[in-house]
Amino acid sequence: MVLKMTEIAIVGGSGYTGGELIRILEKHPHVDIKYITSRKYADVPIEKVHPNIRDLNLIFQDLNPKELDVDVVFTATPHGASMKIVPEILETGAKVIDLSGDYRFKDMATYEKWYGMDHIAPLKAVYGLPEIYREDIKKADLVANPGCFPTGAILATLPLSKEKLVDNVIIDSKTGISGGGVTPAENFHFPNCSDNVIPYNLTSHRHMPEIQQELGLYSKIKVSFTPHLVPVIRGILTTSHSFLNIYDSSDIESKKEYLLNLYKKQYKNEPFVKVLENGEIPTLNAVRGSNFGHIGGFEIDENGRLVIISAIDNLVKGASGQAIHNMNLICGFKENEALESYGMRP
Amino acid sequence: MVLKMTEIAIVGGSGYTGGELIRILEKHPHVDIKYITSRKYADVPIEKVHPNIRDLNLIFQDLNPKELDVDVVFTATPHGASMKIVPEILETGAKVIDLSGDYRFKDMATYEKWYGMDHIAPLKAVYGLPEIYREDIKKADLVANPGCFPTGAILATLPLSKEKLVDNVIIDSKTGISGGGVTPAENFHFPNCSDNVIPYNLTSHRHMPEIQQELGLYSKIKVSFTPHLVPVIRGILTTSHSFLNIYDSSDIESKKEYLLNLYKKQYKNEPFVKVLENGEIPTLNAVRGSNFGHIGGFEIDENGRLVIISAIDNLVKGASGQAIHNMNLICGFKENEALESYGMRP
Amino acid sequence: MVLKMTEIAIVGGSGYTGGELIRILEKHPHVDIKYITSRKYADVPIEKVHPNIRDLNLIFQDLNPKELDVDVVFTATPHGASMKIVPEILETGAKVIDLSGDYRFKDMATYEKWYGMDHIAPLKAVYGLPEIYREDIKKADLVANPGCFPTGAILATLPLSKEKLVDNVIIDSKTGISGGGVTPAENFHFPNCSDNVIPYNLTSHRHMPEIQQELGLYSKIKVSFTPHLVPVIRGILTTSHSFLNIYDSSDIESKKEYLLNLYKKQYKNEPFVKVLENGEIPTLNAVRGSNFGHIGGFEIDENGRLVIISAIDNLVKGASGQAIHNMNLICGFKENEALESYGMRP
Amino acid sequence: MVLKMTEIAIVGGSGYTGGELIRILEKHPHVDIKYITSRKYADVPIEKVHPNIRDLNLIFQDLNPKELDVDVVFTATPHGASMKIVPEILETGAKVIDLSGDYRFKDMATYEKWYGMDHIAPLKAVYGLPEIYREDIKKADLVANPGCFPTGAILATLPLSKEKLVDNVIIDSKTGISGGGVTPAENFHFPNCSDNVIPYNLTSHRHMPEIQQELGLYSKIKVSFTPHLVPVIRGILTTSHSFLNIYDSSDIESKKEYLLNLYKKQYKNEPFVKVLENGEIPTLNAVRGSNFGHIGGFEIDENGRLVIISAIDNLVKGASGQAIHNMNLICGFKENEALESYGMRP
Known part of the structure; x- marks a missing residue:
């Protein structure tokens, strides 16, 4: 046949x-x-x-x-x-x-x-x-x-919205220069962007409403988003900062475990999402050129702020x-x- | 003489x-x-x-x-x-x-x-x-x-604490590799950190209490801090995210102007702090090798989140x-x- | 079965x-x-x-x-x-x-x-x-x-030795830092090798006798070799300089064509060697992560010097x-x- | 006054x-x-x-x-x-x-x-x-x-021509991307030139006749020149390869010393040229942002090939x-x- x-x-x-x-x-x-x-x-x-x-x-x-x-x-x-x-x-x-x-x-x-x-x-x-x-x-x-930023941001925060754990989330993303496309431009000119970090569209990037649309389906979460160009060819490293509604300073360790399990359950059957454990933190080179997204962090500080990190290749995943x-x-x-x-x- | x-x-x-x-x-x-x-x-x-x-x-x-x-x-x-x-x-x-x-x-x-x-x-x-x-x-x-992170973070947020404009501030910093010192180590090994972003000490960096000590002198502000290694030799780009107590969605433009003037007044006589206007955003290469710190941003989004950026050379300023x-x-x-x-x- | x-x-x-x-x-x-x-x-x-x-x-x-x-x-x-x-x-x-x-x-x-x-x-x-x-x-x-350098160097020069076209060949190689291995060291420390070029072992690299051994099987060619570290993760770009015995200033174009055909014939059935034509010059990112070696150049100057370039991924090919x-x-x-x-x- | x-x-x-x-x-x-x-x-x-x-x-x-x-x-x-x-x-x-x-x-x-x-x-x-x-x-x-390339190349080879020590010199130069100027273009677009080496104008760069003009004043030396873009912001590292007329395999050490002294004498009173001794090899970051040119190497291999390296900042010196x-x-x-x-x- x-x-x-x-x-x-x-x-x-x-x-x-x-x-x-x-x-x-x-x-x-x-x-x-x-x-x-x-x-x-x-x-x-x-x-x-x-x-x-x-x-x-x-x-x-x-x-x-x-x-x-x-x-x-x-x-x-x-x-x-x-x-x-x-x-x-x-x-x-x-x-x-x-x-x-x-x-x-x-x-x-x-x-x-x-x-x-x-x-x-x-x-x-x-x-x-x-x-x-x-x-x-x-x-x-x-x-x-x-969009590339929404892919990394939504994967990093979906369970938070689904479980209504936070009211706001701040997405601070670091993107490789290939995200800007193939056309040469001032911000992508090697002498300008190498050895540099360039924040842009601090509160006005059009990927923000895209993230908001998807996360907003599950709760009243409000999304704030700021992207930065870093001297990397490929990859988006997303740092999600949010204050947990359920925070209680006496109980950080169990909250971290709860969150890790929540994410593991969410992505259990996903072929391309890997939830990292044991303090392993996502980095761009572990996913470079691949369709995998790595999610990790799950750290909570004394102010109840939760940090979750995701890493994807912007041109692939x-x-x-x-x-x-x-x-x-x-x-x-x-x-x-x-x-x-x-x-x-x- | x-x-x-x-x-x-x-x-x-x-x-x-x-x-x-x-x-x-x-x-x-x-x-x-x-x-x-x-x-x-x-x-x-x-x-x-x-x-x-x-x-x-x-x-x-x-x-x-x-x-x-x-x-x-x-x-x-x-x-x-x-x-x-x-x-x-x-x-x-x-x-x-x-x-x-x-x-x-x-x-x-x-x-x-x-x-x-x-x-x-x-x-x-x-x-x-x-x-x-x-x-x-x-x-x-x-x-x-x-410390290098506190220098960039405190300059970026001092007026916010002095004027009691925010209750919390999230400091998301991107540092050049020279911040790790002269001794070779895995995270500073070129093939590992080039073309990569490495978040670390997500909620446990010892520069956090230093920032907290200084900002806490003026208000009850709570500081959350997360550093990232970026493939840059020198420089710290600090992105400060905070939710304004005084936010009112009808009035973003005047709040931005108020904040800009507050910062200009704070640093008016400072020889090494430059407050950037007209939408100019600090970047690392403008301060590379110099003792200047650039501060800019002053953008506010629809959720009342304020973004302020500072850039310093970590080895100089x-x-x-x-x-x-x-x-x-x-x-x-x-x-x-x-x-x-x-x-x-x- | x-x-x-x-x-x-x-x-x-x-x-x-x-x-x-x-x-x-x-x-x-x-x-x-x-x-x-x-x-x-x-x-x-x-x-x-x-x-x-x-x-x-x-x-x-x-x-x-x-x-x-x-x-x-x-x-x-x-x-x-x-x-x-x-x-x-x-x-x-x-x-x-x-x-x-x-x-x-x-x-x-x-x-x-x-x-x-x-x-x-x-x-x-x-x-x-x-x-x-x-x-x-x-x-x-x-x-x-x-060895990594010999692979790039031998592929770039093998036909020259086989046809006894040159008496000497100068191999000027530019290698990514991963060639130095996984162990952190001063020359591979990001702040030292980023934004830098580091020549080393100018006349004493142990890959020289390996290149000499293989090229010397076909003629009395003498190999000179100098490696340089460039701020690249992977890849070796080899520039081969040699003076053609057959040079005649009236006839550069036909010599270039002869050389191109010689290389195409040599590698005709090779699955991993690509001979580039029409002025296309090998670069590292075209072979990054792959087992392919690209060979090109075939330019001759008025002094009879021939330039041939090869590009490989040092960790793969x-x-x-x-x-x-x-x-x-x-x-x-x-x-x-x-x-x-x-x-x-x- | x-x-x-x-x-x-x-x-x-x-x-x-x-x-x-x-x-x-x-x-x-x-x-x-x-x-x-x-x-x-x-x-x-x-x-x-x-x-x-x-x-x-x-x-x-x-x-x-x-x-x-x-x-x-x-x-x-x-x-x-x-x-x-x-x-x-x-x-x-x-x-x-x-x-x-x-x-x-x-x-x-x-x-x-x-x-x-x-x-x-x-x-x-x-x-x-x-x-x-x-x-x-x-x-x-x-x-x-x-020109930027001629500055580095002439300083590296002037005494060789003056003393008629070589008949040909091959200049293999590695330049930072700022040499291409401020206008964005494909070869200077970060995703194309980062983590890459791009040879260009292999035998046809217009800085060649400029080098030839100056070196040719002292002898019949013939200059061959090939430039390469490396992912560096500033700097030109020039590797000069030449075969010594005076080579004698029994006597490499004294020839090296003779050459070192020749260069030290040539540049003795020059405020911006430093001749490096004791095996110190020039690198770009030692001259970055400065008007100094470093010259070193003076190694000779068994084929009588001499290697001399110079490093300058292309935008300054x-x-x-x-x-x-x-x-x-x-x-x-x-x-x-x-x-x-x-x-x-x-």
């Missing part, structure tokens, strides 16, 4: 998430990459743009969305661009996994406020965080792949790997197919 | 703070470095250890504290070691500026709890943060030079530069003598 | 090459890791040392070489240590792939001169560079895995990946089994 | 060399910065562009060259732009120190070949390497400040510091005024 391969297309394949989709999908036994599109690099062999990927005989094409006669399309396009093509792609019958922010919001007003533009094509989409929406994703036509996880769910493949690789350390 | 030069000694001169003391003092017109001590490098010319500093004809010596017949001694020794030699040095009549943690605490029980050892020689010392204790420092025999500032105050020199250099950017 | 899995042991598994062996072998469909030994970490679960590798339920053991009842043993031990255990392991009937320098030299006097010690157990071994010794490796009991390549050859597996992954860029 | 301050202007002050000119000149006791020009940032306060430099009350102006009524003008403009304004500035009576390549070549044909444009305003200029042209610089109206050195010579100031600072290590 010959199994039919699933055909896929990558729209906007010249950026970092495009490169990662190819790098990972190339290992996938049930998938054929049929098209990689790029207007800028039309007719250019992909190794000219992604020199790590060689001998695949793939060439960037400048295709019309309607021409994509494939089973699954990854739209690795900027917000604003995705909404222009996703409806047309869906009409071809393909499933779409969109890596932009265009379909992540349930409330269009929130989108329009934070993204500063009208949404010209609202559609029903599933928020593609498998740890919350696994069953919905399996049935979805359109998956909105989560925070983007392309998670998108492929979503594809595996949609297509009924083994959930971790092509995603089993461990992090690259050192 | 020939002015007598002030003679100084550096005890424990082979580390990074020792090197920085020499690098900066060498520019000082009123100071002669008479001794640099090191047991490990006795009789070795300093350029073998500090290859940036050449032709000064200084040699490390293994001297007894009692032999230091100088005007001012910098003890760049580890905690536990300083307390063993400071009393003897004071007996010689020299002023002492101690860079360890041994003399920073008013309450010996706090010291002993957090540093895990008995204090064998408690003495009256002035906490050497000139922005708070300038007049006391001028008259001091023994100055306890502040956070250690050797501040020590020399203290020396200038003690000796009656121009306050910024030898410390005027701007940061090195890029 | 159930295929018997090949059982392997890793001796000295706590270092970077040990971690890489596990990371890669874990993907191998025909191999079971039966033992990982470490004296220092005996009884410690491997994720305490290699936090990227989780849930494999492997524990470091302090085993006697004679107890290793497996099919293949990787000795990731330092030079001097390997020679003490390899004979005993061979007696168990296992094949041995040794990652140290102990068995790389045909001439014991050369070994003893450059490694500064007597060789207590000389044995016949095959030099494990598959691009030269593929057929011998298949039949070998003991493979001496090549320069160590553990090449060792697994050797295992695949010895065991008759598909040559690139577990080694197909592309480099991780960015 | 009141000394008249020397007034200076910086044309094109928004780049890295402009920032460094300000940072250093600000310490100069005899100089007033009267104008800083920038078309792009006209009317912007300099701290918006150079956030390390504060409270100088300098504002970028878009001025016509003829309006620069000052004593000395630094033209920190790109090649091609300098030649358009330098003649006009000279007409105002100001001395000009040009940091571009426009006036470095004695032979216009060489300029036009390597810079790919006609030279519209050839003028007599002095090549501003004080270690060769000190006396000419003192009398010059127009100084062509040397390789650009702005050297320009100020030239200004000090022109104006009769103390030669090292404002340039005494040691390198910043770590």
Whole structure:
């Protein structure tokens, strides 16, 4: 019996998430990459743009969305661009996994406020965080792949909201520079960002309402968020600070154990979330290049403040790997197919 | 008229703070470095250890504290070691500026709890943060030079405590690796800490009680502190998160202005503290190698959380530069003598 | 039919090459890791040392070489240590792939001169560079895995020696810090080696005679070698400079084409060597984490100097990946089994 | 007696060399910065562009060259732009120190070949390497400040050419990314160049003929040059490889001593060149931020290849510091005024 391969297309394949989709999908036994599109690099062999990927005989094409006669399309396009093509792609019958922010919001007003533009094509989409929406994703036509910061932040704090343990949470995130994309810019210019830390959008990053939307489903938790650029290529290290409602200074050790068990239970069956014990603290290089998220910390200080840390690779679990996880769910493949690789350390 | 030069000694001169003391003092017109001590490098010319500093004809010596017949001694020794030699040095009549943690605490029980050892020689010392204790420092025999994290954290939050604007403050600090000192160790090994972020001592860093001691003088503010190693050589970027007691969502802009003016007033006459305006956010490379501290941010989100950022060079404003500032105050020199250099950017 | 899995042991598994062996072998469909030994970490679960590798339920053991009842043993031990255990392991009937320098030299006097010690157990071994010794490796009991610098240098210059095109070659190599191993040391301490370049062993590195041994088989070429530490985690970028015997200023373009074709022919059937064309120059991030070696350049200046560049990952093609390549050859597996992954860029 | 301050202007002050000119000149006791020009940032306060430099009350102006009524003008403009304004500035009576390549070549044909444009305003200029042209610089109206690579390369090899010790020299240089300037570009984008080494212009860099011009004055030496980008902010580490004409394998030690003494003699009275002895090898962080150049190595291998290493800060000794050195010579100031600072290590 010959199994039919699933055909896929990558729209906007010249950026970092495009490169990662190819790098990972190339290992996938049930998938054929049929098209990689790029207007800028039309007719250019992909190794000219992604020199790590060689001998695949793939060439960037400048295709019309309607021409994509494939089973699954990854739209690795900027917000604003995705909404222009996703409806047309869906009409071809393909499933779409969109890596932009265009379909992540349930409330269009929130989108329009934070993204500063009208949404010209609202559609029903599933928020593609498998740890919350696994069953919905399996049935979805359109998956909105989560933002990189929200992936790390939600995983780090979901049980706190579910159990109503805190009223506020402060998310202090440190991101690698690849989160800013492939286009050179002042903050990503090596002499400016190397040997430096650059806080930005201190209270105004558009990933905040995305985190708020998901955590707010379970409680009245209020999310505060501040991102920082650190001189790292890949990875988001999220430090979650919150004051426990249940705090009692006489009882820190049992509270820590309660929290650890709560997280272990939450993520018990998750293939890509590892809850670290015994004082082990997540770091970026343990997940570099992998689809794993590490969660740890569970320390409480004398003021009742709880610290939980998560570490993900922003380009994998925070983007392309998670998108492929979503594809595996949609297509009924083994959930971790092509995603089993461990992090690259050192 | 020939002015007598002030003679100084550096005890424990082979580390990074020792090197920085020499690098900066060498520019000082009123100071002669008479001794640099090191047991490990006795009789070795300093350029073998500090290859940036050449032709000064200084040699490390293994001297007894009692032999230091100088005007001012910098003890760049580890905690536990300083307390063993400071009393003897004071007996010689020299002023002492101690860079360890041994003399920073008013309450010996706090010291002993957090540093895990008995204090064998408690003495009256002035906490050497000139922005708070300038007049006391001028008259001091023994100055306890502040810790690197506390310097950045206290400068970022002092007005909040003075004005009783917040009940709690969360200090999330990102430090360069040189803060760990000159001795190679696993967390400072390039393949481990490069391209990585390493949170540590999530709720148990001994700089927390130091920050608490100073901020707690003005209000009942409670300090929570978490440090992170980032792949940066020098610098501490401190992100202070706190919820404003005075918050009122209708009035964010005027609160921001009030806070900015409060900080500008606090630091108006300070030669080394710059309050940034107009949305300018502090970054490490603007202060690299300098004794300046930059403070900025003053953003408030919809939950009433205030973000204030400070940036210092941990080896200069956070250690050797501040020590020399203290020396200038003690000796009656121009306050910024030898410390005027701007940061090195890029 | 159930295929018997090949059982392997890793001796000295706590270092970077040990971690890489596990990371890669874990993907191998025909191999079971039966033992990982470490004296220092005996009884410690491997994720305490290699936090990227989780849930494999492997524990470091302090085993006697004679107890290793497996099919293949990787000795990731330092030079001097390997020679003490390899004979005993061979007696168990296992094949041995040794990652140290102990068995790389045909001439014991050369070994003893450059490694500064007597060789207590000389044995016949095959030099494990598959691009030269593929057929011998298949039949070998003991493979001496090549040094990291020699791997990059020999691949970059082999055709020059074979065709007697040059009399001398100058190898100027830039290595990532992981090449120095897992043990913290002054030159690998982040504040010392970050934002720095450190040349070392300018004319006295022990990888020079290894390169000379292999290139010297084909001609009287003389090898000069100088390594530099650059602030990179992984990778060796080798710049080979040589003056062409066949140089004629009227004819540079045809010489470049001749050289490119010579290299393409040499490596035509090699699964892991890619010869780059059209002015593409090798860089480290295109091979990071992969077993590929990229070779390019082929530029000739007006003085007849030829520049050829090679890029490898020192821990993979320069160590553990090449060792697994050797295992695949010895065991008759598909040559690139577990080694197909592309480099991780960015 | 009141000394008249020397007034200076910086044309094109928004780049890295402009920032460094300000940072250093600000310490100069005899100089007033009267104008800083920038078309792009006209009317912007300099701290918006150079956030390390504060409270100088300098504002970028878009001025016509003829309006620069000052004593000395630094033209920190790109090649091609300098030649358009330098003649006009000279007409105002100001001395000009040009940091571009426009006036470095004695032979216009060489300029036009390597810079790919006609030279519209050839003028007599002095090549501003004080270690060769000190006396000419003192009398010059127009100084062509040397390129960054040539500064490091010429200092490392000058005595070899003067003494006719070698026929060829291969210059393998490793440069920090700031050498590429302030404008973001693909090769300087952090995710591309961090954790990477990027060789470029393998045989075609326009600094090669500049090195050749100067070394060729003393002998028939032929210069081969290859630059590499390394993930460093500042600094050029130059490795010079050459085969000694005078080599004799029986006599390596005396040859090394001869060479060391030759270099010590050459640079004996130079305030900014340090010849390192006793096996000390230059590294970038020993000169970071300083105007010093370190030279060392002097190792000879069994093939008669000599290795000499030089380290400079490309923005200081390789650009702005050297320009100020030239200004000090022109104006009769103390030669090292404002340039005494040691390198910043770590």
